[in-house]
Amino acid sequence: MTDIYHALVLNLHQPPGNLEHLLAHRTWEAKEILYAYDRIARSLWDHADIGRVHVSLSGTLLETLSSPEFQNQVYGIVDCGALLWHLQNGRIIEVLGTGYYHPVFPLIPFADQDEQLVRWQEIGRHLFWRQHFEGFWPPEMGFTMEMIPLLKRLGYRYVIVDSEHVEPVDALRWEEIRYRPHIARHAGEEIIIVVRDRELSDAQESGMDYPWFRNELEQRTKWCDFPPLVTTCTDGENGGWFRNTTFASNFWGAFYTPLLEDARRQNGICPTFISKYLNQYGAHGEVSVRTGAWNTGWHHGRDFLQWTGSQTQKDALARIEEVSRQLHAARRASANGAPNGARSTALEDALRHLLRAETSCNFYWGEDWVSRCHQDLDAAVSCLEQTQALNAGN
Numbered sequence: 001m002t003d004i005y006h007a008l009v010l011n012l013h014q015p016p017g018n019l020e021h022l023l024a025h026r027t028w029e030a031k032e033i034l035y036a037y038d039r040i041a042r043s044l045w046d047h048a049d050i051g052r053v054h055v056s057l058s059g060t061l062l063e064t065l066s067s068p069e070f071q072n073q074v075y076g077i078v079d080c081g082a083l084l085w086h087l088q089n090g091r092i093i094e095v096l097g098t099g100y101y102h103p104v105f106p107l108i109p110f111a112d113q114d115e116q117l118v119r120w121q122e123i124g125r126h127l128f129w130r131q132h133f134e135g136f137w138p139p140e141m142g143f144t145m146e147m148i149p150l151l152k153r154l155g156y157r158y159v160i161v162d163s164e165h166v167e168p169v170d171a172l173r174w175e176e177i178r179y180r181p182h183i184a185r186h187a188g189e190e191i192i193i194v195v196r197d198r199e200l201s202d203a204q205e206s207g208m209d210y211p212w213f214r215n216e217l218e219q220r221t222k223w224c225d226f227p228p229l230v231t232t233c234t235d236g237e238n239g240g241w242f243r244n245t246t247f248a249s250n251f252w253g254a255f256y257t258p259l260l261e262d263a264r265r266q267n268g269i270c271p272t273f274i275s276k277y278l279n280q281y282g283a284h285g286e287v288s289v290r291t292g293a294w295n296t297g298w299h300h301g302r303d304f305l306q307w308t309g310s311q312t313q314k315d316a317l318a319r320i321e322e323v324s325r326q327l328h329a330a331r332r333a334s335a336n337g338a339p340n341g342a343r344s345t346a347l348e349d350a351l352r353h354l355l356r357a358e359t360s361c362n363f364y365w366g367e368d369w370v371s372r373c374h375q376d377l378d379a380a381v382s383c384l385e386q387t388q389a390l391n392a393g394n
């Protein structure tokens with residue numbers, strides 16, 4: 001049997017202040033989440049020769065885990081410093097870049113996309129002791145072709161997209177589209193597209209046993225005349241499958257350990273880093289990617305209805321556009337004026353609140369969290385008003 005390469009991707013995210021809130025009010029849930037993070041690297045230690053996992057951590061989660069105050073709060077639960085250190089182990093973990101505040105990129109102003117990307121790289125470089133990240137994870141898998149030049153400028157080699165949205169430009173068979181990396185081009189730039197298998201990812205999220213998964217891979221790739229790369233991507237801390245503290249019954253004990261043991265016997269399933277696969281086999285064929293997101297619990301992700309389904313959500317997104325326009329106009333005016341430390345501080349505070357307002361969770365839960373978006377936008381507007389007062393004082 002031809003070797004089947006498997007890339008496992010886990011998305012890890014907590015909105016600003018959420019872990020702190022859970023720790024104070026729903027302590028066991030906070031513990032389950034922290035245990036799920038801490039379990040990732042530890043579950044691979046006995047299989048470091050073969051285990052390979054990609055992780056994406058939002059900037060807000062990294063901010064929380066690296067906070068000395070939070071680390072002191074949870075020290076008896078997990079050692080966050082050690083947790084972050086273990087994720088630096090490049091033998092078993094490949095860290096993916098993402099957006100700092102976990103926005104759905106196609107839904108936020110283009111001027112803010114660069115800020116979200118750069119801020120994540122700043123904290124990622126600091127905490128993971130490296131300058132370069134090969135792969136990019138779009139939060140909520142929200143991707144649009146217009147992002148390609150931005151991602152290339154920041155040094156990303158590949159981006160992961162959902163299989164639902166990939167359309168071949170060249171003549172490609174079904175198994176080639178799903179199980180081979182491709183090239184996508186926009187505005188004179190190109191990037192490698194790695195395709196997430198939606199159905200197998202759904203199974204990874206809800207729970208599956210290894211024999212079933214192995215059989216699925218064999219059936220889905222049996223017509224491949226190339227080494228197939230099967231990529232499965234889910235959240236890594238949500239649901240009982242990942243949060244279960246009984247190792248034999250959770251994702252790592254019930255599924256991934258049997259996979260690694262079989263891989264060690266060289267029975268055809270080969271865990272791999274995407275970057276290593278690309279080094280060996282490259283990318284083939286050109287594709288285009290429709291603007292869209294991954295599937296949520298009740299929606300397919302094609303038109304972002306999960307985040308834009310109500311007028312309240314639409315109004316908040318429209319307000320983000322307006323505040324962003326005002327803020328970037330104020331920043332341009334400030335750059336052309338005389339230096340002013342207080343004005344610069346107010347503009348930076350305004351930008352931080354604007355970017356945080358764009359957090360995907362503010363829109364994911366219908367209208368329940370939209371008020372959090374407006375709270376940050378109110379704070380951003382207040383900071384802008386401070387800059388106007390400073391300008392008038394000059």
